[in-house]
Amino acid sequence: xxxxxxxxxxxxxxxxxxxxxxxxxxxxxxxxxxxxxxxxxxxxxxxxxxxxxxxxxxxxxxxxxxxxxxxxxxxxxxxxxxxxxxxxxxxxxxxxxxxxxxxxxxxxxxxxxxxxxxxxxxxxxxxxxxxxxxxxxxxxxxxxxxxxx
Amino acid sequence: xxxxxxxxxxxxxxxxxxxxxxxxxxxxxxxxxxxxxxxxxxxxxxxxxxxxxxxxxxxxxxxxxxxxxxxxxxxxxxxxxxxxxxxxxxxxxxxxxxxxxxxxxxxxxx
Numbered sequence: 001x002x003x004x005x006x007x008x009x010x011x012x013x014x015x016x017x018x019x020x021x022x023x024x025x026x027x028x029x030x031x032x033x034x035x036x037x038x039x040x041x042x043x044x045x046x047x048x049x050x051x052x053x054x055x056x057x058x059x060x061x062x063x064x065x066x067x068x069x070x071x072x073x074x075x076x077x078x079x080x081x082x083x084x085x086x087x088x089x090x091x092x093x094x095x096x097x098x099x100x101x102x103x104x105x106x107x108x109x110x111x112x113x114x115x116x117x118x119x120x121x122x123x124x125x126x127x128x129x130x131x132x133x134x135x136x137x138x139x140x141x142x143x144x145x146x147x148x149x
Numbered sequence: 150x151x152x153x154x155x156x157x158x159x160x161x162x163x164x165x166x167x168x169x170x171x172x173x174x175x176x177x178x179x180x181x182x183x184x185x186x187x188x189x190x191x192x193x194x195x196x197x198x199x200x201x202x203x204x205x206x207x208x209x210x211x212x213x214x215x216x217x218x219x220x221x222x223x224x225x226x227x228x229x230x231x232x233x234x235x236x237x238x239x240x241x242x243x244x245x246x247x248x249x250x251x252x253x254x255x256x257x258x259x
Binding site: 025026028029097100107112114118121130131135137141142145148 | 180183184187188190191194195198203204205207208211212214215216218219221222223225226228229230232233235236237239240243
């Protein structure tokens with residue numbers, strides 16, 4: 001039976017055998033991971049809290065409340081969450097793109113922290129906030145894409 | 150005097166992405182366009198603040214670094230969505246040939 005099939009469609013089998021042994025269902029990117037998604041959401045929540053707090057303090061001219069020392073603990077929380085998230089994504093197959101995003105996001109928060117130490121004015125905070133939020137939106141969008149719906 | 154123009158920067162970004170992604174542009178158009186708007190506006194703002202003297206060289210450098218990393222994240226997102234799209238095309242092709250191939254071979258290979 002095999003020989004009969006082979007004689008008639010040898011070209012087809014030559015094409016299909018690599019595909020068969022590779023997989024009958026191809027995955028070019030990593031599978032959606034709920035834990036990673038939840039961790040990203042947690043980072044987003046904590047970053048949003050920091051950004052909104054700084055913004056409202058500026059709007060109300062409460063500049064002392066925006067001193068870096070008053071928010072140092074928030075940065076420790078955010079960086080530890082990002083570090084943990086990076087380790088999670090590094091452990092998952094085909095998650096290289098997501099890991100690169102997390103590393104870039106971490107660097108963005110480092111630069112934001114450095115800016116914070118220099119003191120924010122309204123426009124500077126607004127620009128930095130927009131860049132951080134865009135970073136987070138894109139990281140979350142990539143997670144939604146991995147759901148493959 | 151401001152040199153950067155928001156519309157010009159934004160349209161150039163969209164044009165470049167549209168050319169690179171071709172048929173896959175619709176899948177990323179929303180997220181990419183929205184992100185490009187932020188990136189274009191950020192560049193204009195940074196230039197203006199630097200010209201006005203409301204940010205120092207150090208602050209400008211930090212903001213530009215953030216801009217670079219945000220751009221990287223946007224491009225990586227576009228990449229992921231593009232890859233998922235390609236994956237769907239391949240799997241659809243495999244699904245389409247499954248029945249006729251299995252019938253032709255007389256046993257289930259796919």
